[in-house]
Amino acid sequence: MYIKSLELKNYRNYDQLCINIDSGINILYGDNAQGKTNILEALYLCSTTKSHRGSKDREIIRFDCEESHIRMQVCKKGTAHRIDMHLKKNGPKGIAIDGIPIRKASELFGIVNIVFFSPEDLNMIKNGPSERRRFLDGEICQLSRVYMMELANYNKVVAQRNKLLKEISFSGKMADTLDVWDLQMERYGKSLIRRRDEFIDRLNRILGQIHASLTGEKEKIELVYEPNVREETFAKELSEARARDLRLGQSCVGPHRDDFCVKVNGIDIRRFGSQGQQRTAALSCKLAEIQLVQEEIHDTPVLLLDDVLSELDSSRQNYLLQSIHNIQTLITCTGLDEFVENQFEINKVFRVAEGTVVQNKQEESK
Numbered sequence: 001m002y003i004k005s006l007e008l009k010n011y012r013n014y015d016q017l018c019i020n021i022d023s024g025i026n027i028l029y030g031d032n033a034q035g036k037t038n039i040l041e042a043l044y045l046c047s048t049t050k051s052h053r054g055s056k057d058r059e060i061i062r063f064d065c066e067e068s069h070i071r072m073q074v075c076k077k078g079t080a081h082r083i084d085m086h087l088k089k090n091g092p093k094g095i096a097i098d099g100i101p102i103r104k105a106s107e108l109f110g111i112v113n114i115v116f117f118s119p120e121d122l123n124m125i126k127n128g129p130s131e132r133r134r135f136l137d138g139e140i141c142q143l144s145r146v147y148m149m150e151l152a153n154y155n156k157v158v159a160q161r162n163k164l165l166k167e168i169s170f171s172g173k174m175a176d177t178l179d180v181w182d183l184q185m186e187r188y189g190k191s192l193i194r195r196r197d198e199f200i201d202r203l204n205r206i207l208g209q210i211h212a213s214l215t216g217e218k219e220k221i222e223l224v225y226e227p228n229v230r231e232e233t234f235a236k237e238l239s240e241a242r243a244r245d246l247r248l249g250q251s252c253v254g255p256h257r258d259d260f261c262v263k264v265n266g267i268d269i270r271r272f273g274s275q276g277q278q279r280t281a282a283l284s285c286k287l288a289e290i291q292l293v294q295e296e297i298h299d300t301p302v303l304l305l306d307d308v309l310s311e312l313d314s315s316r317q318n319y320l321l322q323s324i325h326n327i328q329t330l331i332t333c334t335g336l337d338e339f340v341e342n343q344f345e346i347n348k349v350f351r352v353a354e355g356t357v358v359q360n361k362q363e364e365s366k
Contacts (some may be wrong), residue, residue, distance in 0.1 A: 001074070001075070001076045001077070001112065001113065001297075001299045001300055001301065001302060001328070002021075002023040002072065002074070002075055002302065002327065002328040003043060003072060003074055003075075003112070004020065004021060004044060004073040004075055004080070004363075005018070005019065005020045005071075005072070005073040006018075006019055006039065006043060006046075006070070006071070006072050006073075007069075007070070007072075008039075008042055008068075008069070008070055008072040009060060009068060009069040010061060010062035010065040010067065010068040010069070011038065011042055011061070011068045011069075011070060011087075011278045012035065012038040012060060013035045013038060013043075013062070013354075013355040014035060014038065014062070014355050015062065015355065017039075017087060017355075017357060018264075019039075019350065019357055019359075020326075020329070020348035021310050021348070022298065022348040023347075024328065024329075024345075024347035024348075025324075025329050025344075025346050025347050025348075026329065026330045026331070026346075026347060026348045026350065027333065027339065027346050027348070027349045028040075028329055028330060028331065028333075028350045028352050028357070029332070029333050029334060029335060029349070029350070029351060029352065030330060030334070030351055030352035030353050031057075031334060031353070032334065034154060034353050034354055034355070035079070035258050035352055035354075035355050035357075036306075036307075036332035037306050037307075037332060039330070039332075039352070039357070040052075040116070040304045040306050040330060040332060041053060041055075041060075042072075042237075043071050043072065043114065043302070043329045043330070044114055044116050044304060045060070045070065046070045046072040046083050046085050046087065046111075046112075046175050047072075047083075047108070047111070047114045047302075048105075048108070048110040048114065048141075049085075049093070049095065049105040049108060052116050052118065057088065057089070057093055058088045058089045058090075060085055060087060061088075063091055063107065066088070066089050066090075067086065067087060067088050067089065068086075068087040068212050069084070069085070069086055069087070070083075070084070070085040071084050071085075072112075074111060074112050074234055076111070076112075077216075077299060081097060081098055081111055082099070083095070083097055083108070083111065083112075084096040084097070084099075085169075093310070094171070095108065097111065101189065101251065104216065105148075105152075106145050106148055106149050106277050109145040109148060110145070110252060110297075112302060113142055113293050113297055113301035113302065114142075114301060114302045114303075114304060115142075115286065115289055115290050115293060115298070115301050115302070115303050115304070116138075116304045116306070117286050117303070117304065117306065117308050118306040118307070118308065119306070119308060119311045121280070121282055121286060121308075122282045122283070122308070123278075124282045124285070125262050125269060125270055125273070125278040125279075125281050125282050125333040126132055126270065126273075126275070126278045129257070129258070129259035131359070132259055132260055133256075133258055133259070135285065135344075136196055136199065136200075136258075136260070136291070137151055139203075139289050139292070140195060140196065140197065140199050142293055142301075143199075143292070143293065143296050144195065146187070146191075147191075147195050148190070150188050150191050150192060150195075151188075151192060153184075153188050154168050154185070154188035154189055154254075154256070155256070157181060157184045157185045157188060158185065158251050158254065158256055159252050160181060161178070161181040161182075162249065162250050162251055163293065164177065164178065164198055165178075165245050165248075165249050165250065166169055166249040166335060167250070168246060169246055169247070169249055175246075175273065178242065179267070180240055182235075182239070185238065185251070185254060186234050186235050187239060189229075189234055189254050190231045190234055192255040193227050193229075193230070193231045193234070193255050193258075195253060195332045196225060196227070196255065196258065197227070198223075200223050200225040200260060202292060203223060203288055203289075203292060204222060204287040206223075206291050206292055207221055207284055207285065207288040208220065208221060208222075208289050209225065210282045210284045210288055210291075211281065213319070214280055214283065214316065214319055215280060216283055219264050219265055219267055219277070220264070220266075221262065221264050221281055221284060222262075222263045223260050223261070223262055223263075223285075224260060224261040224262075224263060225258075225260050226258065226259045226260055227258050228254060228255060228256075228257035228258050229242075229253050229254060229255075234253075234254075234344050236320070238253050238254070238255050241253045241265070246362075248323075262278075262281050263279055264309060269281060273324060279284075279311070279312070281292070282318065283312070283316060287320070287323055288301055290323070290324075290327065291301065293358065300326065300327045300328070301327065302327070302328050302329075302330075303324055303328065303329040303330070304329075304330050305320075305329060305330070305331045305332070306332050307332050307333060308320075308331075308335075309321075309331070309333060309338055310333065310334070311326055316319055317338065321344055325345075332352075335342055336349070
């Protein structure tokens, strides 16, 4: 699987852009705030319908414009596909696959599998539970269309239930309708809990060897799922928490409050690990994710590395670069020194400056 080309119109700081992407290693380099990350964001958005930054469509559209367009050409197992996305300031986005409009984001599932790695991911371990839930959901959605739909439904139910809790607290009416939302929340929530538990088990089977290699066999890593509520007791705990939910105006029980513990040599490194341990664990998780996606789809995902190398020491840089030699990768960075010094093979180099992208043939490695 690889992305052949990307076209942008009125996208963030790009008026017009059209680039052809190599199936190997692509470098996007230039000073900060020139538009490198915007290109990776567009690829991720066109593949998943969501910005990795959590940005809304109207925030992505170029200033003083009403709409934006993305077109991406993809080759998967010898078959070409075209994805077109139309972003609007005052309306829902439009998406078409090979010229045929789709109604649901889930219809895009499986066309492109992308693993996105940013400096924020290196802080996943030390940051709050929401970051680790974002990791879980992002990775499982790559592997399961059912999970993607159930997560969307669960989030809608929680949002509606929270709105109703506030209305009941204010007016004292409609309390009897909570039972309907509780049933829906339980239905989708139980499935999320089960699938997250299964995913952690699968990830652990791959994670150990990767982390051992990164640490010279000195550390043993394990992820431990910490569900806010167990599947078998969800209904009971949701009912018992109703009085508190009404008082606070929000749902206090459910997988939207899940977390997972990262243990290295039996120690919870969220609280007691060094920054080096936390970053190495995060890198191990992302590399394990790549392998897990490969096993699931029997193909390679596309890897996006957004200025990650500058955050890693030389040994971890080398391990990461050696792990991606057979995967289409787009790497953003401010310079090429690290690649030249390590004689790392590069297939295409692009210079990014003030919303323009130029292929730099003189600096490509052959």
